[in-house]
Amino acid sequence: MTDGASPDETDEQRSRAEPSSTEPDAADGSEPADDESLDAADGDSLETDVPADVRKYDRFKKIDGGTYDRANEFLRERTYVTAREWAIARLCADFRTETGVEMTKIGENLPELVPFMTDTYTPQAVNQARASFEEKVRKAGATFLYGAMCDFFTAEELDDVMYEATEVAKFLLEVEGVELSVEEELETEDQISEVMRDVREHSAALRHDEVSCPECGHDIDVGEET
Structure with a gap:
């Protein structure tokens, strides 16, 4: 039932009173928005909330959200770092500016940047993961060099x-x-x-x-x- 319509009003009367979806709007002569155009507008609105450099970022596209466990297992078997530390260290290198690393941007857009990451992170969590990666690389480097020497x-x-x-x-x-x-x-x-x-x-x-x-x-x- 249309808001404001009389309970006794027939479907035919209502159809005559409402503008046709296939005819131009009488007030401004423009085409009424259909569902697809509304969906597109909503999509555009969501995209504008994501920074341009985040939308263009194309690393990690070979791993989707369902393969995080596999990536993590691969890294644990062959390295000291986790998939989380690996991905965030890469992002910290790529989103480094003259004044430092854009940790807030990385954390807020983490699922958009890395397909196998499903949660956002605080800047503190991003910094912690980066620091953990660096510490493990240093320890692994010392271990390897000693083994070689x-x-x-x-x-x-x-x-x-x-x-x-x-x-x-x-x-x-x-x-x-x-x-x-x-x-x-x-x-x-x-x-x-x-x-x-x-x-x-x-x-x-x-x-x-x-x-x-x-x-x-x-x-x-x-x-x-x-």
């Missing part, structure tokens, strides 16, 4: 460790949306191998009195700067 691993074993670590890192980058060419991958692996050879040589100088590497025979100046 203490002569626990052979050169071949250390190469295997580096290969596995590089593969995991490349996979995470690809999930974030970074496209790596074969040439870039090979160049990165060569650079890492070169760095690790230098680490082994200089660590040998710290552990031994000899002036040559105990493995390859390369002469080492123990007093040279690293």
